[in-house]
Each structure stands twice: as C-alpha cells, then as structure tokens.
Amino acid sequence: MTLYYTLVFVLLVLEMTLFMLLIVPLPFGVKRKIFTFISENPVVAKIxxxxxxxxxxxxxxxxxxxxxxxxxQIELMAASEQAHKGSAAGVMGHERLEVQARKFYSQRNMYLCGFTLFLSLILNRTYVMIIEVMRLEDRLKSYEGTNKDTKQSEKLAVAGKPGELAGLKEKLEKKDQDLQTLKKQSEQLHKSYDELSDKYAALQKDHESTKTR
Incomplete structure (x- = not known):
C-alpha cells in the first residue's frame, strides 16, 4: 500500500474512533462541555x-x-477472450493472475476511499444532529423552568425569552385570585342590593298605607 493510501486508512480508523465517541452515552453536562469546546476552539476550526x-x-x-x-476489468475480459482462443496458454495464465492482482488492489483502494468519504458525511450529519438535540434540550429546560441560569429571568418573564412559561403561570394564578375576589365582592353587593330592594319595597308599602288612611 502506497503512502497516501496508508494515510487514507489511518484517517478511516480515526473517523471510526470519532464516530464511536459521538455515540457513547455521556452525561448532558459533560457532553455539552465537549461540544462547546469543539465548536468554539480555533484550533479545531483550522483542523x-x-x-x-x-x-x-x-x-x-x-x-x-x-x-x-x-x-x-476491461483488460481482464480481453485476457479471458485470448485465453479461450488457446494462444500461449501459460503466458496468458501468468498475465491473467497479474491482472487479477491489479483488480484486487484497485478495488481495495476504491472501497477504502469510498468508505472514508461516506463515513465523513455520516460524522458531519451526526455532529449536527447532536448539536440540534442539545439546543432543543436547553430550550425545553428553560421553558420548564429547571435551568439554573434562567431562574432569575423567570421572575421578569419577557415574551420570547427563557422562563416565559413560568412567569405566565404566576400571572395566571394572580388573575385567578383577583377573579375569585371580584366574584365574592359581586355576590356581597348583590345580597346588599336585594336587602336594600326589600327594605325599599317595604317602605313604599308603608308609605302608601299611610296615605290611604
């Protein structure tokens, strides 16, 4: 194997190792630090x-x-046709073995380069998917109010910012309490109004009775 194909093989092994590291289950905090380092490190960007x-x-x-x-493959087919004709069978057999060896090495190099390119695409897509999943997990935690970095911002809930849901829940509870208070006040006012209406009706009857006398 020539030097550049050896380097391709080393790169393929490195890609396989990186892929195994990507799919290893790790705690969310550790994984977040690792991917933050990979995303922000200038040396990694140059690499x-x-x-x-x-x-x-x-x-x-x-x-x-x-x-x-x-x-x-074309040479092998041509050698097979000449071998079938029976001309110089020994020499053609040797040439056929040489062509078969060349075919083997060519196919090996093709598969080596092909798998290296294919695995690079898989690594890139896996990395992007993991980054997206981590962003979604951060967003979910911020909306649920479990993220320590957003506990203070929940009290100052602003639309479109973390902690909005928790702030809206607090406001909704306050509105419910105010509504219950207003209901009680309206019921008391209604009772007072009924009592005053009854008293007014009784006074009207007394007044009319005094007039008729």
Missing part, C-alpha cells in the same frame, strides 16, 4: 478546514481508483 481539503484529495483518489477498476 476542520484542512480536513475538508484532505477530503477533496480523497475524492480525487476515489475517482482515480474507480477508473482503474474499470480499466482493469
């Missing part, structure tokens, strides 16, 4: 930039290996 350039070269190697597999 990602150079990795993108590296994957461009791996894509070129993959295309070249596919082309080699195609050419070797």
């Amino acid at each position: 990602q930039y150079w990795m993108k350039i590296t994957f461009v070269f791996i894509l070129i190697l993959f295309i070249d290996s596919v082309n080699r597999v195609y050419r070797v």
Whole structure:
C-alpha cells in the first residue's frame, strides 16, 4: 500500500474512533462541555478546514481508483477472450493472475476511499444532529423552568425569552385570585342590593298605607 493510501486508512480508523465517541452515552453536562469546546476552539476550526481539503484529495483518489477498476476489468475480459482462443496458454495464465492482482488492489483502494468519504458525511450529519438535540434540550429546560441560569429571568418573564412559561403561570394564578375576589365582592353587593330592594319595597308599602288612611 502506497503512502497516501496508508494515510487514507489511518484517517478511516480515526473517523471510526470519532464516530464511536459521538455515540457513547455521556452525561448532558459533560457532553455539552465537549461540544462547546469543539465548536468554539480555533484550533479545531483550522483542523476542520484542512480536513475538508484532505477530503477533496480523497475524492480525487476515489475517482482515480474507480477508473482503474474499470480499466482493469476491461483488460481482464480481453485476457479471458485470448485465453479461450488457446494462444500461449501459460503466458496468458501468468498475465491473467497479474491482472487479477491489479483488480484486487484497485478495488481495495476504491472501497477504502469510498468508505472514508461516506463515513465523513455520516460524522458531519451526526455532529449536527447532536448539536440540534442539545439546543432543543436547553430550550425545553428553560421553558420548564429547571435551568439554573434562567431562574432569575423567570421572575421578569419577557415574551420570547427563557422562563416565559413560568412567569405566565404566576400571572395566571394572580388573575385567578383577583377573579375569585371580584366574584365574592359581586355576590356581597348583590345580597346588599336585594336587602336594600326589600327594605325599599317595604317602605313604599308603608308609605302608601299611610296615605290611604
């Protein structure tokens, strides 16, 4: 195996290791620190930039290996046809083995580059999905009022900010209490009004009775 294909193999092993680390279950706080470090570290950003350039070269190697597999397949078919004709069977058998070996190495390089590129796409998508899940978990905790960083902001609930739901619940409870108080006051006023109406009606009857006398 040549040097650049050896480097591709090392990169493939590294990608497999990173993928295993991504899917390992970790506590939310630890995972958050790790991904925050990866997202904000400038060294990691430079590494990602150079990795993108590296994957461009791996894509070129993959295309070249596919082309080699195609050419070797054509040579193998031509060697098989000549072998069937029976001309120089011993020499053609040796050439056939050589072509088979070239086919094997070409296919190995093609699969190596192909799996490396495919796993890079899976790693990128898995990383993005984990970041989105962590953001959704933070948002959910902030809306439920369980996030320590947003306990103070819940008291000053503002639309569109963490702690809004808890603040709205407090306001709703206060409104319910005010409504119950108003109901009690209205009932008392209604009773007082009925009593005054009865007294007024009784006074009217007494007044009319005195007039008739």
